[in-house]
Amino acid sequence: MDSGGRPSAPGSGGPRRPRSDEDHTPGRVERFRDAMAARAATGAAGARALVRRVKQTPPPPGPFRPGFWRSPIRGPWLTSVFGLVLLIGIPLLFVTGMLSYAAYNPGLDRINDQTPDKGLLGFYLFDWPTHPYWLYRLTQGVHVTLGVVLVPVLLAKLWSVIPKLFEWLPVRTVAHGLERLSLLMLVGGVIFEFVTGILNIQLYYVFPGSFYTLHFYGAWVFIAAFVVHVCLRLGRMSRALRSRGLAAELRTDLAHTRPEPPDPDGLVPQAPAPPTMTRRGALTMVGGGSLLLLVVTAGQSIGGWARNTALLAPHNRAPGSGPNGFQINKTAAAVGVNPAHLGPSWRLELRGSRPPLVFTREQLLAMPQHAAALPIACVEGWSTPDQHWSGLRLTDLAALAGLPDAGSVLVESVQPPGPYASVVLRGNQIHDPRSLLALHVNGADLSIDHGYPARIIVPANPGVNNTKWVHRLTFRT
Amino acid sequence: MTRFVRWYGSSPLHLLVLIASFALTGYAVVRLFAVRPLDVAIWFVGAAILHDLILLPLYSLADLSAHTVLRHQATPEPQVPWINYLRVPTFLSGVLLLVWFPLIFDLSIPYPGAARLPEGVYLGRWLAITAVLFAASALAFALKLRRVRRAARAAEERPAPGQDAAP
Numbered sequence A: 001m002d003s004g005g006r007p008s009a010p011g012s013g014g015p016r017r018p019r020s021d022e023d024h025t026p027g028r029v030e031r032f033r034d035a036m037a038a039r040a041a042t043g044a045a046g047a048r049a050l051v052r053r054v055k056q057t058p059p060p061p062g063p064f065r066p067g068f069w070r071s072p073i074r075g076p077w078l079t080s081v082f083g084l085v086l087l088i089g090i091p092l093l094f095v096t097g098m099l100s101y102a103a104y105n106p107g108l109d110r111i112n113d114q115t116p117d118k119g120l121l122g123f124y125l126f127d128w129p130t131h132p133y134w135l136y137r138l139t140q141g142v143h144v145t146l147g148v149v150l151v152p153v154l155l156a157k158l159w160s161v162i163p164k165l166f167e168w169l170p171v172r173t174v175a176h177g178l179e180r181l182s183l184l185m186l187v188g189g190v191i192f193e194f195v196t197g198i199l200n201i202q203l204y205y206v207f208p209g210s211f212y213t214l215h216f217y218g219a220w221v222f223i224a225a226f227v228v229h230v231c232l233r234l235g236r237m238s239r240a241l242r243s244r245g246l247a248a249e250l251r252t253d254l255a256h257t258r259p260e261p262p263d264p265d266g267l268v269p270q271a272p273a274p275p276t277m278t279r280r281g282a283l284t285m286v287g288g289g290s291l292l293l294l295v296v297t298a299g300q301s302i303g304g305w306a307r308n309t310a311l312l313a314p315h316n317r318a319p320g321s322g323p324n325g326f327q328i329n330k331t332a333a334a335v336g337v338n339p340a341h342l343g344p345s346w347r348l349e350l351r352g353s354r355p356p357l358v359f360t361r362e363q364l365l366a367m368p369q370h371a372a373a374l375p376i377a378c379v380e381g382w383s384t385p386d387q388h389w390s391g392l393r394l395t396d397l398a399a400l401a402g403l404p405d406a407g408s409v410l411v412e413s414v415q416p417p418g419p420y421a422s423v424v425l426r427g428n429q430i431h432d433p434r435s436l437l438a439l440h441v442n443g444a445d446l447s448i449d450h451g452y453p454a455r456i457i458v459p460a461n462p463g464v465n466n467t468k469w470v471h472r473l474t475f476r477t
Numbered sequence B: 001m002t003r004f005v006r007w008y009g010s011s012p013l014h015l016l017v018l019i020a021s022f023a024l025t026g027y028a029v030v031r032l033f034a035v036r037p038l039d040v041a042i043w044f045v046g047a048a049i050l051h052d053l054i055l056l057p058l059y060s061l062a063d064l065s066a067h068t069v070l071r072h073q074a075t076p077e078p079q080v081p082w083i084n085y086l087r088v089p090t091f092l093s094g095v096l097l098l099v100w101f102p103l104i105f106d107l108s109i110p111y112p113g114a115a116r117l118p119e120g121v122y123l124g125r126w127l128a129i130t131a132v133l134f135a136a137s138a139l140a141f142a143l144k145l146r147r148v149r150r151a152a153r154a155a156e157e158r159p160a161p162g163q164d165a166a167p
Helices: A024-055 A076-103 A135-149 A151-160 A174-201 A211-243 A246-251 A279-297 A304-309 A361-366 A394-400 A427-431 B002-008 B012-032 B037-069 B083-104 B111-115 B122-157
Strands: A348-351 A357-359 A370-374 A387-393 A408-413 A422-426 A436-441 A455-457 A470-476
Touching: A076 A135, A076 A151, A076 A211, A076 A279, A135 A151, A135 A174, A135 A279, A151 A174, A151 A279, A151 B037, A151 B083, A174 A211, A174 B002, A174 B012, A174 B037, A211 B012, A211 B037, A246 A279, A279 B083, A357 A361, A361 A436, A387 A394, A394 A427, A394 A436, A394 A470, A408 A427, A422 A427, B002 B012, B037 B083, B083 B122
Parallel strands: A348 A470
Antiparallel strands: A348 A357, A370 A387, A387 A436, A408 A422, A408 A470, A436 A455
16 A cells, blocks of 8 residues: 555666776675665665564554544553552562561571572672661561552553553664563563562462572563663652642543543543542552551551451461460471470570580570560461560570680471571571570460570571471571 | 764663673672572572563453443443542552462461461451451442432532523
8 A cells, every 4th residue: 555665676776887997896896885884774674664564553442443442531640649659669669578588698608598599699698687676577568568458559550551552563672672671571560569478478389489489580680671661650759749639630530531632651541431430449449449458457567466466467466375376477287396395304505606505405404594575477478476485695605605606596496398497597696695596475485386495586587497306406606 | 973873772881780780790690690500590480470560450451341340330420430430459468469379379388487476367357357458448338428418419409500591
């Protein structure tokens, strides 16, 4: 249909030699160059024509047609409101997630490191502090609760940009193609992260591999695309946000709800349906979804009376009553601890620069006891309020082992080999006076499920690194 | 520069940013796919299409069907927009289910043993929340209906304007 753009016949624009020259060789080179230039020109013209023809291909019926998407409230402003919320929320998720990774001290020892091939992605690792003692409780509570709360916003954002998925042509230029590939990483990455995180906090381990590895590397795949997306869209977002006032929009009723002016991205429908919901209504519904999720989730990280409000969260009830009635991560039975190893035959072995020392629980109880009020805070986001632990200071045990300035300690549990059966703690964690090998909690012996006969409790330490059923401490310089 | 823009479709800065991003993506992807690459790829691509090609068509279709099926009940009463009284509780109950379905349907095998917390409470709680949401919506709709009907009756009882002036 576009005869003007059809490639010209080969040779028609061929080389036109001005005159024959005495000098034979340069003439031939020149002729060759001319021929190549002409062929290139022909080829380029042909390619341009092909591109033009492809560009004029009508979209197939269905979602690719501009009239298909009809919601009258879809448009850059609404997308940008959801985008702004995610622009604040997602960096917060990323930072708290990276903090959680650092809290496991993966750079300290091979035993702590489930991602030994992390390479440059661990560039920022630092010595995880013990101050303030509620640090991990806060960061991980925020990470998990915020992730849950952002689900409706994420869904709304994806809903608001659905026409872009079906834009026609699917790829217009190289830049456009690369950008869409990046969007695949963005959308795939964000949902991969949300899904793995949300399944993991419910102990629904159906994802393909170790949660720790998948969620960590997945976060980097996602954030690479997220940063590009922000770079490319920030200007458009702020322009769109300025195009309508939030206050005015929140006062607009259904009768006055109109589509936004047509936008180059094609979010605004060309054939809008009559409105059935105001923008205020849409924002309220999405915000209401987030609020409801917050209400039924946050209590498991706040504890106390609020725990009862976390109606759908995994750790919303006490597993028992009394001094040991607080939340359990993994029971002794769940990790396969043999109860016979916890009876009178149990011994604590202390290693350091001297020959190993061995203690019975009675001997440990006869030593000076120290107390600390510390929470258990889990990577799954739930936590307990401060519990009153008492036992032996790790720093005293280090001195007993002959290494008063120990730089690290390998903690080994009675539990069968597996993830978190042993951990290495850093010097700053050993020498905090609140770091204990606890024997009692809330005035009673530890229960089996809380680590009887002895467990580690360290301020701001991820719960799973507060090893239970400890039987050996190996201090190192 | 213009030739580049014509060929590439955007500015060179666009290309540089994207290449930097893809390099980081590649670095992480190699590690993400190190174990069970096929399964991870299925999960990643599945994640990319989960909302856009599965959830969105389903909920859009449900919304359109609700509109079509429940529209135009011939009643003498004045029409009141009702769709949002159905949409909002459905959405709220739906996001709760979407996030907490493994617990609601007792799908997590290790959960009760690990946390020493009995499963089986979540389905009842979710149903109770759903009941409260729909009941609240029904109540709000009933109040709205009453208000609209009263206003309509009041308008009827008032003499139509201009009646006396009729010839």
